[in-house]
Amino acid sequence: MSDKNVSFVRTKMLPQSEPPIGQRGVVKWIRENLFSSWLNAILTLVSIWLVWFVVSHLTPWFANSVWAAESLSQCREIRDATIGNGVPSACFAVITDRWQQLLFGFYPNTEYWRPVLALVLFVVGILPALFTAIPRKFLIGTAVTPFVLFWLLWGGSVWTTAAGALGFVIGYYAFKLLTDRAGLIVGVGGAVGISFAYWLFAAGPLGDALHSILPIGIQYVESKNFGGFTLSVVIGVSGIILSLPLGILLALGRKSDMFIVNKLSTGFIEVIRGVPLIVWLFTASLILNYFLPPGTNFDLMLRVIIMVTLFSAAYIAEVVRGGLAALPKGQYEAADSLGLDYWKSMRLIILPQALKISIPGIVNTFIGLFKDTTLVVFIGLFDPIGLTNAIRASTNWNGIYWELYVFIGLMFFVFCYSMGRYSLYLEKKLQREHR
């Protein structure tokens, strides 16, 4: 039949027709995302106006920047001559003139390579601790790094640092020997006692003696010459590195069943955390002076590092305690049922899991700590903020303001953003391992 060929159903699909113009492409996206209702339309317009307002005011200021001048008035002359009278223009010449001071403070000019090398070494040295892919034997390098960094930053005879480092080795072996023979408490106490006795009485003469035999050393740089970002990074990084182990111990102490340990840890955490950092800094710089005999040279920077470390340790302890509390009870019981002692069960089973949970909190505390180092300006140390004041006090740059803060803000952003990215990376990696 011929009408068999006449199909009453389409055999072939029609090509899809385009959606109406209002339902596709850019128009649709704009309608859905920016103008979906009256309220959103108004908000969109206001936001666009705001962005335009900020950008249109800031762009000329940045675009007309003067980068080469010797003083603020010269900056203005250059601007008047090349761009026009009274046009907004940033005078970034202050950064060109003083960037070394903002980065290194009063560190001797010829020795700038040392803080830079120290930073590089720090990053390299910490890698084995951060990346499990690197063979474990490189961890020895990580353990040596702090002493190398100390020597690089402060300088002096290499033997003084080496003699100081020897104290830790002595302490370690004393701990091992005493713990085997007389138990943990005697071990810890004995190790600390022997190390301190060594540092007080033997380390100095030993360093001097070695130095007189084979003098190797670099220029000694006093703490008061540290400034700018070198100061911030040294205080921040020392605080971060020292506070993590202390914070973990405090968290374990607070979870401990032992009465005295528990109460001491809790008291320490609550007291330190309950008082603002600025008060602790004032304590370090002012009140300690009254107790120490005049003329005692207890380095202000060291006092600040100790205070910052204690402060951040209290916060870390609470973050880690959160991690410990988040673990199911079964994990603790499993560790016990394997016959592990307390330290082994913590090290092998509890802490790896608890710390993993705590990573965002820990990094958050670290970023906060790093930015808090700017508070030392109140006790007269020349961190970047303190230096802005000093730079403005020179007659050349009196009256300059935003340019310095823009630079400092940018530097801090770079540091803190890298820390944040690293923490994200670490989290992702650990989560993958967990699956």
Added chain:
Amino acid sequence: MKKTVLFGALTVAGLVAGAASAATLDDVKARGKLNCGVTTGLAGFAAPDANGVWEGFDVAVCRAVAAAVFGDPTAVEFVPTTGETRFTALASGEIDMLARNTTWTFSRDTDLGFDFVGVNYYDGQGFMVPKSLGVSSAKDLDGATVCIQTGTTTELNLADFFRANNISYQPVPIQTNAEAQQQYLAGACDVYTTDASGLAATRATFEAPGDHVLLPEIISKEPLGPLVRHGDNDWGDIVRWTFNALVTAEELGVTSANVAELAAAPTNNPEVNRLLGTEGELGAMIGLDATWAVAAISASGNYGEIFEKNIGENTPIGLARGLNALWTDGGLIYSPPFR
């Protein structure tokens, strides 16, 4: 119980140490350098330059004392102090003297236990307003918004002044001078008030200094000067007479340029001779070399030279001598005689 023992021990240690350090001059000599407290940065008065070398009007006093003691104006360790830390640093012995634009007041001299050794700058609180405001006297400022640094004596002086004149004002609290400049230029306040020297220095950094005027009223006395701890009068004498030597040098026309020549041999002016140690034994009386004043004057010049170099009319700060002229020129700067 244990705590009591601990605090007791600390107190005793503190007392022993305090007694041991009674002779500041010996401590300074043993240390080989002078610890001098300065501000963390105030234009013209004290600031580190790009190489970290401290310069300024207050710094010059420190250098003169170091030169008098050691003959070397660079034998100074500058300890930057903030408004909060300055007095503790001095009281606790961290610094030997404080030269940090500090106002000499009754309570600081007596209750806090310090000795002001002189006045190196007579300041007073003033007002700066934009010319466009059309104000010619501070008494016309009724209802004005005033930028004022919190927690300073200027705040109290301001309240007193407005109350005494029965007019009102709106305070805009700010923290630092730099912040005040920004607020004032942005129009957040009609008036900026602080020490007149600070106002002049601030105005000098403006794009158009001519658009702003300093009002004629000076509403407070702010004698700024170096100070030392109570209890070591010998050390106080050294700082006091080193500063007086700088003033007397200006009066007698001894400058950093001619001091070496004048000190080489006795001149026919006996007071110059006594000052420069070519006659008499003044140096020995305060435990220093005969040439102590020569060294102090060579460090950065006499008082007038220091003034002109750091804050004078040829600098961007541009302060006139005014009250700080020598008494012979109608000012208040006056030194007792060297005899």
